[in-house]
Amino acid sequence: MTRTVYVNGDYVPEAEAKVSVFDRGFLFADGVYEVTSVLDGKLIDFDGHAKRLERSLGELEIGVPLSREDLLEVHRQLIARNELTDGLIYLQITRGAADRDFIYPAADTPQTVVLFTQAKPGLADSPVARTGLKVISIDDIRWGRRDIKTVQLLYPSMGKMMAKAAGADDAWMVEDGVVTEGTSNNAYIVKNGKIITRHLGTEILHGITRAAVLRFAREAQMEVEERAFSIEEAQDADEAFITSASSFVTPVVEIDGATVGTGKPGFVATRLREIYLDESRKKSV
Missing domain, CATH: 3.20.10.10 (D-amino Acid Aminotransferase, subunit A, domain 2)
Incomplete structure (x- = not known):
């Protein structure tokens, strides 16, 4: 089964997922991430990860592109679309794409939002x-x-x-x-x-x-x-x-x-x- 990933509002096959070469996450590591575990098709500690994500974005003065409710829906969609039972969901948000400059781009520059799943069968039963x-x-x-x-x-x-x-x-x-x-x-x-x-x-x-x-x-x-x-x-x-x-x-x-x-x-x-x-x-x- 081809993995479905989320990129800036769209669910696409991983082979079609694209992010700009001018993205500040790529050029400056100007972004944050979270990893949430999935056990039995459900999210572990989602609220904690969402809260820390918001804090990280705030500390770097990056806007919050999705509400906590919308973010939860994206996670659930990825679990369903990828038939994920045990594994991880990786989330990354960057300041977005702009011409390369150490100065932050305009505040209305759209953030880049990417999420993908990683299947880890038996995650809770690691040897x-x-x-x-x-x-x-x-x-x-x-x-x-x-x-x-x-x-x-x-x-x-x-x-x-x-x-x-x-x-x-x-x-x-x-x-x-x-x-x-x-x-x-x-x-x-x-x-x-x-x-x-x-x-x-x-x-x-x-x-x-x-x-x-x-x-x-x-x-x-x-x-x-x-x-x-x-x-x-x-x-x-x-x-x-x-x-x-x-x-x-x-x-x-x-x-x-x-x-x-x-x-x-x-x-x-x-x-x-x-x-x-x-x-x-x-x-x-």
């Missing part, structure tokens, strides 16, 4: 959730506004390639001696039953899955501390894990070659994954 991830640490040399979910993803991509070259699964980025986040996820450790994760700020993305997981953890009477931690502290932890929209809660069992805890997924990460998937499915739309 790596049962075995755990191996991560390495790398310097965090990204720009200072990581709280905005922009399409500037070259360095995270390089980080994943560094991890692959080292025989690992992913990388945690380190700045001023402490972990900021993973290349495409938020990072956590567990010590004596306490969940520790970086506090919110401009240094990290305000993860939608992060917010939900921490809320569920507190509801389950788990202790949570939001603060920075070092790689050394993480290596000495009882458990470690990551969260993201596409990986949910996934254990980390090795950091820079050092085994974390028993070297197997721990109770806290495993339980949080179960809770997150159960609760998120109940609230899916």
Whole structure:
């Protein structure tokens, strides 16, 4: 089946989807994105992603081209047209197309809006959730506004390639001696039953899955501390894990070659994954 994608108001076969070579997303990485998971044909945490999208657009002074209701309808149309059961919907909005100039184009320049699906059968039953991830640490040399979910993803991509070259699964980025986040996820450790994760700020993305997981953890009477931690502290932890929209809660069992805890997924990460998937499915739309 040919995949149907959404481009600027039209649903078209992917081979016919076109964006201008003058688009500022292509020329300047002048745009934002969101990725929403689909389980059993329904959207996970849609409202959270839509709210963060609006914030990202506002921080970059890009207009909001679709209402939340219209955006939800586009997502649902793509699920139906592509017969998507489990997978992801990628959304990207840029400042639009204009002659190349560092100065922003006129405010009435139409934004570019693109959405497409990625089928991921068995997304919630990933084998790596049962075995755990191996991560390495790398310097965090990204720009200072990581709280905005922009399409500037070259360095995270390089980080994943560094991890692959080292025989690992992913990388945690380190700045001023402490972990900021993973290349495409938020990072956590567990010590004596306490969940520790970086506090919110401009240094990290305000993860939608992060917010939900921490809320569920507190509801389950788990202790949570939001603060920075070092790689050394993480290596000495009882458990470690990551969260993201596409990986949910996934254990980390090795950091820079050092085994974390028993070297197997721990109770806290495993339980949080179960809770997150159960609760998120109940609230899916």
